[in-house]
Amino acid sequence: MVNYNHAKFTMSAGTAAQLPHGTRPEIAFVGRSNVGKSSLMNKLFNRKGLVKVSSKPGKTTTINFFALDDVDFVDLPGYGYARVNATEKQRWDNLMDGYFEGERNLKLVVALVDIRHDASPLDAQMIGYLELLGHPYAIAFTKADKLSRSKGLVQAKNLREQLCVDESVKSVLVSSTAGTGIDELKQVIEDRLNF
Structure with missing residues:
Protein backbone atom coordinates (compact mmCIF):
# COMPACT_ATOMS: atom_id res chain seq x y z
CA MET A 1 0.00 0.00 0.00
CA VAL A 2 1.28 3.45 -0.92
CA ASN A 3 1.15 5.92 1.96
CA TYR A 4 0.03 9.09 0.18
CA ASN A 5 0.65 11.19 3.29
CA HIS A 6 4.39 10.59 2.94
CA ALA A 7 4.71 12.43 -0.40
CA LYS A 8 7.66 14.78 -0.68
CA PHE A 9 9.04 16.80 -3.58
CA THR A 10 12.44 15.48 -4.68
CA MET A 11 13.48 17.23 -7.92
CA SER A 12 12.62 19.06 -11.15
CA ALA A 13 14.03 18.39 -14.62
CA GLY A 14 13.88 21.09 -17.30
CA THR A 15 15.79 19.12 -19.95
CA ALA A 16 16.01 15.43 -20.85
CA ALA A 17 19.64 15.39 -19.65
CA GLN A 18 18.50 16.37 -16.14
CA LEU A 19 16.09 13.42 -15.83
CA PRO A 20 17.04 10.94 -13.09
CA HIS A 21 17.63 7.29 -13.96
CA GLY A 22 14.22 5.67 -13.67
CA THR A 23 15.02 2.72 -11.44
CA ARG A 24 12.21 3.28 -8.92
CA PRO A 25 8.62 2.48 -9.96
CA GLU A 26 6.95 5.58 -11.43
CA ILE A 27 3.35 6.74 -11.77
CA ALA A 28 3.19 9.66 -14.22
CA PHE A 29 0.42 12.24 -14.67
CA VAL A 30 -0.11 13.91 -18.03
CA GLY A 31 -2.80 16.13 -19.55
CA ARG A 32 -3.63 19.43 -21.17
CA SER A 33 -2.78 22.67 -19.43
CA ASN A 34 -5.53 23.59 -16.92
CA VAL A 35 -7.05 20.06 -16.89
CA GLY A 36 -6.55 20.04 -13.09
CA LYS A 37 -3.43 17.87 -12.85
CA SER A 38 -1.76 19.65 -9.91
CA SER A 39 -5.05 19.82 -8.00
CA LYS A 59 3.16 27.55 -16.23
CA THR A 60 4.58 24.13 -15.35
CA THR A 61 7.54 23.77 -17.69
CA THR A 62 9.51 21.09 -15.84
CA ILE A 63 9.00 17.45 -14.95
CA ASN A 64 8.57 17.32 -11.18
CA PHE A 65 9.22 14.22 -9.07
CA PHE A 66 7.56 13.37 -5.76
CA ALA A 67 8.67 10.41 -3.65
CA LEU A 68 6.13 8.28 -1.78
CA ASP A 69 7.95 5.50 0.08
CA ASP A 70 9.35 3.30 -2.75
CA VAL A 71 7.42 4.93 -5.61
CA ASP A 72 7.91 8.18 -7.55
CA PHE A 73 4.90 10.17 -8.72
CA VAL A 74 5.76 12.32 -11.71
CA ASP A 75 4.04 15.58 -12.66
CA LEU A 76 4.55 16.16 -16.38
CA PRO A 77 4.13 19.64 -17.92
CA GLY A 78 0.71 20.31 -19.44
CA TYR A 79 0.38 20.34 -23.20
CA GLY A 80 -1.67 22.45 -25.61
CA TYR A 81 -0.93 25.89 -24.22
CA ALA A 82 -0.74 28.18 -27.27
CA ARG A 83 1.26 31.09 -25.89
CA VAL A 84 4.74 29.57 -26.00
CA ASN A 85 7.37 30.31 -28.64
CA ALA A 86 8.84 27.70 -30.99
CA THR A 87 12.04 27.29 -28.93
CA GLU A 88 10.07 26.61 -25.77
CA LYS A 89 7.78 24.16 -27.60
CA GLN A 90 10.81 22.29 -28.94
CA ARG A 91 12.33 22.11 -25.44
CA TRP A 92 9.00 20.73 -24.14
CA ASP A 93 8.86 18.11 -26.95
CA ASN A 94 12.46 17.02 -26.28
CA LEU A 95 11.78 16.82 -22.54
CA MET A 96 8.64 14.72 -22.96
CA ASP A 97 10.28 12.42 -25.53
CA GLY A 98 13.28 12.08 -23.23
CA TYR A 99 10.97 11.02 -20.41
CA PHE A 100 8.66 8.65 -22.26
CA GLU A 101 11.28 7.13 -24.55
CA GLY A 102 14.01 6.78 -21.92
CA GLU A 103 14.63 3.71 -19.79
CA ARG A 104 12.11 4.09 -16.98
CA ASN A 105 10.30 1.81 -14.59
CA LEU A 106 6.96 3.30 -15.66
CA LYS A 107 4.14 1.39 -13.98
CA LEU A 108 1.27 3.64 -15.09
CA VAL A 109 0.54 6.88 -16.89
CA VAL A 110 -2.59 8.62 -15.64
CA ALA A 111 -3.87 10.59 -18.66
CA LEU A 112 -6.17 13.42 -17.54
CA VAL A 113 -9.04 14.48 -19.79
CA ASP A 114 -11.60 17.20 -18.96
CA ILE A 115 -14.99 15.45 -18.91
CA ARG A 116 -16.88 18.64 -19.85
CA HIS A 117 -15.54 18.82 -23.41
CA ASP A 118 -15.01 16.62 -26.43
CA ALA A 119 -11.54 15.07 -26.62
CA SER A 120 -9.06 17.43 -28.25
CA MET A 126 -1.13 11.68 -26.32
CA ILE A 127 -3.19 8.48 -26.01
CA GLY A 128 -1.88 7.34 -29.41
CA TYR A 129 1.70 8.09 -28.29
CA LEU A 130 1.28 6.04 -25.09
CA GLU A 131 -0.23 3.20 -27.13
CA LEU A 132 2.64 3.36 -29.64
CA LEU A 133 5.26 3.16 -26.89
CA GLY A 134 3.34 0.42 -25.08
CA HIS A 135 3.12 2.30 -21.77
CA PRO A 136 0.32 1.14 -19.46
CA TYR A 137 -2.15 3.96 -18.91
CA ALA A 138 -5.48 4.79 -17.31
CA ILE A 139 -7.71 7.80 -17.92
CA ALA A 140 -8.86 10.17 -15.22
CA PHE A 141 -11.84 12.21 -16.42
CA THR A 142 -11.44 15.40 -14.40
CA LYS A 143 -13.96 17.97 -13.15
CA ALA A 144 -16.64 15.27 -12.78
CA ASP A 145 -18.42 17.40 -10.13
CA LYS A 146 -19.49 19.75 -12.95
CA LEU A 147 -21.83 17.11 -14.42
CA SER A 148 -24.49 14.89 -12.87
CA ARG A 149 -23.41 11.28 -12.30
CA SER A 150 -25.54 9.98 -15.19
CA LYS A 151 -24.35 12.70 -17.61
CA GLY A 152 -20.77 12.05 -16.51
CA LEU A 153 -21.02 8.34 -17.28
CA VAL A 154 -22.49 9.03 -20.73
CA GLN A 155 -19.80 11.62 -21.48
CA ALA A 156 -17.03 9.29 -20.26
CA LYS A 157 -18.31 6.60 -22.65
CA ASN A 158 -18.35 9.15 -25.52
CA LEU A 159 -14.82 10.29 -24.72
CA ARG A 160 -13.51 6.73 -24.61
CA GLU A 161 -14.99 6.22 -28.10
CA GLN A 162 -13.51 9.50 -29.38
CA LEU A 163 -10.09 8.47 -28.05
CA CYS A 164 -10.45 4.89 -29.41
CA VAL A 165 -9.62 3.45 -26.00
CA ASP A 166 -9.60 -0.32 -25.63
CA GLU A 167 -12.03 -1.89 -23.13
CA SER A 168 -9.09 -3.12 -21.03
CA VAL A 169 -8.01 0.48 -20.24
CA LYS A 170 -9.36 1.62 -16.88
CA SER A 171 -11.01 5.03 -16.56
CA VAL A 172 -12.18 6.91 -13.49
CA LEU A 173 -14.39 9.99 -13.07
CA VAL A 174 -12.61 12.29 -10.62
CA SER A 175 -13.09 15.63 -8.94
CA SER A 176 -10.37 17.34 -6.89
CA THR A 177 -13.02 19.65 -5.43
CA ALA A 178 -15.57 17.04 -4.32
CA GLY A 179 -13.13 14.16 -3.85
CA THR A 180 -15.07 12.01 -6.32
CA GLY A 181 -13.20 8.97 -7.63
CA ILE A 182 -10.02 9.55 -5.59
CA ASP A 183 -10.19 6.18 -3.79
CA GLU A 184 -11.01 4.47 -7.07
CA LEU A 185 -7.99 6.08 -8.75
CA LYS A 186 -5.78 5.01 -5.84
CA GLN A 187 -7.00 1.44 -6.37
CA VAL A 188 -6.12 1.59 -10.09
CA ILE A 189 -2.63 2.79 -9.11
CA GLU A 190 -2.23 0.07 -6.45
CA ASP A 191 -3.29 -2.62 -8.93
CA ARG A 192 -0.62 -1.49 -11.38
CA LEU A 193 2.09 -1.32 -8.71
CA ASN A 194 1.26 -4.88 -7.65
CA PHE A 195 1.00 -6.12 -11.23
Whole structure:
Protein backbone atom coordinates (compact mmCIF):
# COMPACT_ATOMS: atom_id res chain seq x y z
CA MET A 1 0.00 0.00 0.00
CA VAL A 2 1.28 3.45 -0.92
CA ASN A 3 1.15 5.92 1.96
CA TYR A 4 0.03 9.09 0.18
CA ASN A 5 0.65 11.19 3.29
CA HIS A 6 4.39 10.59 2.94
CA ALA A 7 4.71 12.43 -0.40
CA LYS A 8 7.66 14.78 -0.68
CA PHE A 9 9.04 16.80 -3.58
CA THR A 10 12.44 15.48 -4.68
CA MET A 11 13.48 17.23 -7.92
CA SER A 12 12.62 19.06 -11.15
CA ALA A 13 14.03 18.39 -14.62
CA GLY A 14 13.88 21.09 -17.30
CA THR A 15 15.79 19.12 -19.95
CA ALA A 16 16.01 15.43 -20.85
CA ALA A 17 19.64 15.39 -19.65
CA GLN A 18 18.50 16.37 -16.14
CA LEU A 19 16.09 13.42 -15.83
CA PRO A 20 17.04 10.94 -13.09
CA HIS A 21 17.63 7.29 -13.96
CA GLY A 22 14.22 5.67 -13.67
CA THR A 23 15.02 2.72 -11.44
CA ARG A 24 12.21 3.28 -8.92
CA PRO A 25 8.62 2.48 -9.96
CA GLU A 26 6.95 5.58 -11.43
CA ILE A 27 3.35 6.74 -11.77
CA ALA A 28 3.19 9.66 -14.22
CA PHE A 29 0.42 12.24 -14.67
CA VAL A 30 -0.11 13.91 -18.03
CA GLY A 31 -2.80 16.13 -19.55
CA ARG A 32 -3.63 19.43 -21.17
CA SER A 33 -2.78 22.67 -19.43
CA ASN A 34 -5.53 23.59 -16.92
CA VAL A 35 -7.05 20.06 -16.89
CA GLY A 36 -6.55 20.04 -13.09
CA LYS A 37 -3.43 17.87 -12.85
CA SER A 38 -1.76 19.65 -9.91
CA SER A 39 -5.05 19.82 -8.00
CA LEU A 40 -5.65 16.10 -8.52
CA MET A 41 -2.15 15.18 -7.33
CA ASN A 42 -2.55 17.39 -4.25
CA LYS A 43 -5.86 15.65 -3.51
CA LEU A 44 -4.17 12.25 -3.77
CA PHE A 45 -1.41 13.43 -1.42
CA ASN A 46 -3.89 15.01 1.05
CA ARG A 47 -1.86 18.21 0.78
CA LYS A 48 -2.91 21.67 -0.38
CA GLY A 49 0.23 23.10 -1.95
CA LEU A 50 2.76 20.31 -2.44
CA VAL A 51 2.23 20.28 -6.21
CA LYS A 52 2.23 23.87 -7.42
CA VAL A 53 -1.16 24.91 -8.82
CA SER A 54 -0.71 27.72 -11.31
CA SER A 55 -3.14 30.56 -11.90
CA LYS A 56 -1.99 30.62 -15.53
CA PRO A 57 -2.13 27.55 -17.78
CA GLY A 58 1.19 26.43 -19.28
CA LYS A 59 3.16 27.55 -16.23
CA THR A 60 4.58 24.13 -15.35
CA THR A 61 7.54 23.77 -17.69
CA THR A 62 9.51 21.09 -15.84
CA ILE A 63 9.00 17.45 -14.95
CA ASN A 64 8.57 17.32 -11.18
CA PHE A 65 9.22 14.22 -9.07
CA PHE A 66 7.56 13.37 -5.76
CA ALA A 67 8.67 10.41 -3.65
CA LEU A 68 6.13 8.28 -1.78
CA ASP A 69 7.95 5.50 0.08
CA ASP A 70 9.35 3.30 -2.75
CA VAL A 71 7.42 4.93 -5.61
CA ASP A 72 7.91 8.18 -7.55
CA PHE A 73 4.90 10.17 -8.72
CA VAL A 74 5.76 12.32 -11.71
CA ASP A 75 4.04 15.58 -12.66
CA LEU A 76 4.55 16.16 -16.38
CA PRO A 77 4.13 19.64 -17.92
CA GLY A 78 0.71 20.31 -19.44
CA TYR A 79 0.38 20.34 -23.20
CA GLY A 80 -1.67 22.45 -25.61
CA TYR A 81 -0.93 25.89 -24.22
CA ALA A 82 -0.74 28.18 -27.27
CA ARG A 83 1.26 31.09 -25.89
CA VAL A 84 4.74 29.57 -26.00
CA ASN A 85 7.37 30.31 -28.64
CA ALA A 86 8.84 27.70 -30.99
CA THR A 87 12.04 27.29 -28.93
CA GLU A 88 10.07 26.61 -25.77
CA LYS A 89 7.78 24.16 -27.60
CA GLN A 90 10.81 22.29 -28.94
CA ARG A 91 12.33 22.11 -25.44
CA TRP A 92 9.00 20.73 -24.14
CA ASP A 93 8.86 18.11 -26.95
CA ASN A 94 12.46 17.02 -26.28
CA LEU A 95 11.78 16.82 -22.54
CA MET A 96 8.64 14.72 -22.96
CA ASP A 97 10.28 12.42 -25.53
CA GLY A 98 13.28 12.08 -23.23
CA TYR A 99 10.97 11.02 -20.41
CA PHE A 100 8.66 8.65 -22.26
CA GLU A 101 11.28 7.13 -24.55
CA GLY A 102 14.01 6.78 -21.92
CA GLU A 103 14.63 3.71 -19.79
CA ARG A 104 12.11 4.09 -16.98
CA ASN A 105 10.30 1.81 -14.59
CA LEU A 106 6.96 3.30 -15.66
CA LYS A 107 4.14 1.39 -13.98
CA LEU A 108 1.27 3.64 -15.09
CA VAL A 109 0.54 6.88 -16.89
CA VAL A 110 -2.59 8.62 -15.64
CA ALA A 111 -3.87 10.59 -18.66
CA LEU A 112 -6.17 13.42 -17.54
CA VAL A 113 -9.04 14.48 -19.79
CA ASP A 114 -11.60 17.20 -18.96
CA ILE A 115 -14.99 15.45 -18.91
CA ARG A 116 -16.88 18.64 -19.85
CA HIS A 117 -15.54 18.82 -23.41
CA ASP A 118 -15.01 16.62 -26.43
CA ALA A 119 -11.54 15.07 -26.62
CA SER A 120 -9.06 17.43 -28.25
CA PRO A 121 -6.72 16.31 -31.05
CA LEU A 122 -3.86 16.70 -28.54
CA ASP A 123 -5.58 14.33 -26.09
CA ALA A 124 -5.96 11.78 -28.90
CA GLN A 125 -2.33 12.33 -29.90
CA MET A 126 -1.13 11.68 -26.32
CA ILE A 127 -3.19 8.48 -26.01
CA GLY A 128 -1.88 7.34 -29.41
CA TYR A 129 1.70 8.09 -28.29
CA LEU A 130 1.28 6.04 -25.09
CA GLU A 131 -0.23 3.20 -27.13
CA LEU A 132 2.64 3.36 -29.64
CA LEU A 133 5.26 3.16 -26.89
CA GLY A 134 3.34 0.42 -25.08
CA HIS A 135 3.12 2.30 -21.77
CA PRO A 136 0.32 1.14 -19.46
CA TYR A 137 -2.15 3.96 -18.91
CA ALA A 138 -5.48 4.79 -17.31
CA ILE A 139 -7.71 7.80 -17.92
CA ALA A 140 -8.86 10.17 -15.22
CA PHE A 141 -11.84 12.21 -16.42
CA THR A 142 -11.44 15.40 -14.40
CA LYS A 143 -13.96 17.97 -13.15
CA ALA A 144 -16.64 15.27 -12.78
CA ASP A 145 -18.42 17.40 -10.13
CA LYS A 146 -19.49 19.75 -12.95
CA LEU A 147 -21.83 17.11 -14.42
CA SER A 148 -24.49 14.89 -12.87
CA ARG A 149 -23.41 11.28 -12.30
CA SER A 150 -25.54 9.98 -15.19
CA LYS A 151 -24.35 12.70 -17.61
CA GLY A 152 -20.77 12.05 -16.51
CA LEU A 153 -21.02 8.34 -17.28
CA VAL A 154 -22.49 9.03 -20.73
CA GLN A 155 -19.80 11.62 -21.48
CA ALA A 156 -17.03 9.29 -20.26
CA LYS A 157 -18.31 6.60 -22.65
CA ASN A 158 -18.35 9.15 -25.52
CA LEU A 159 -14.82 10.29 -24.72
CA ARG A 160 -13.51 6.73 -24.61
CA GLU A 161 -14.99 6.22 -28.10
CA GLN A 162 -13.51 9.50 -29.38
CA LEU A 163 -10.09 8.47 -28.05
CA CYS A 164 -10.45 4.89 -29.41
CA VAL A 165 -9.62 3.45 -26.00
CA ASP A 166 -9.60 -0.32 -25.63
CA GLU A 167 -12.03 -1.89 -23.13
CA SER A 168 -9.09 -3.12 -21.03
CA VAL A 169 -8.01 0.48 -20.24
CA LYS A 170 -9.36 1.62 -16.88
CA SER A 171 -11.01 5.03 -16.56
CA VAL A 172 -12.18 6.91 -13.49
CA LEU A 173 -14.39 9.99 -13.07
CA VAL A 174 -12.61 12.29 -10.62
CA SER A 175 -13.09 15.63 -8.94
CA SER A 176 -10.37 17.34 -6.89
CA THR A 177 -13.02 19.65 -5.43
CA ALA A 178 -15.57 17.04 -4.32
CA GLY A 179 -13.13 14.16 -3.85
CA THR A 180 -15.07 12.01 -6.32
CA GLY A 181 -13.20 8.97 -7.63
CA ILE A 182 -10.02 9.55 -5.59
CA ASP A 183 -10.19 6.18 -3.79
CA GLU A 184 -11.01 4.47 -7.07
CA LEU A 185 -7.99 6.08 -8.75
CA LYS A 186 -5.78 5.01 -5.84
CA GLN A 187 -7.00 1.44 -6.37
CA VAL A 188 -6.12 1.59 -10.09
CA ILE A 189 -2.63 2.79 -9.11
CA GLU A 190 -2.23 0.07 -6.45
CA ASP A 191 -3.29 -2.62 -8.93
CA ARG A 192 -0.62 -1.49 -11.38
CA LEU A 193 2.09 -1.32 -8.71
CA ASN A 194 1.26 -4.88 -7.65
CA PHE A 195 1.00 -6.12 -11.23
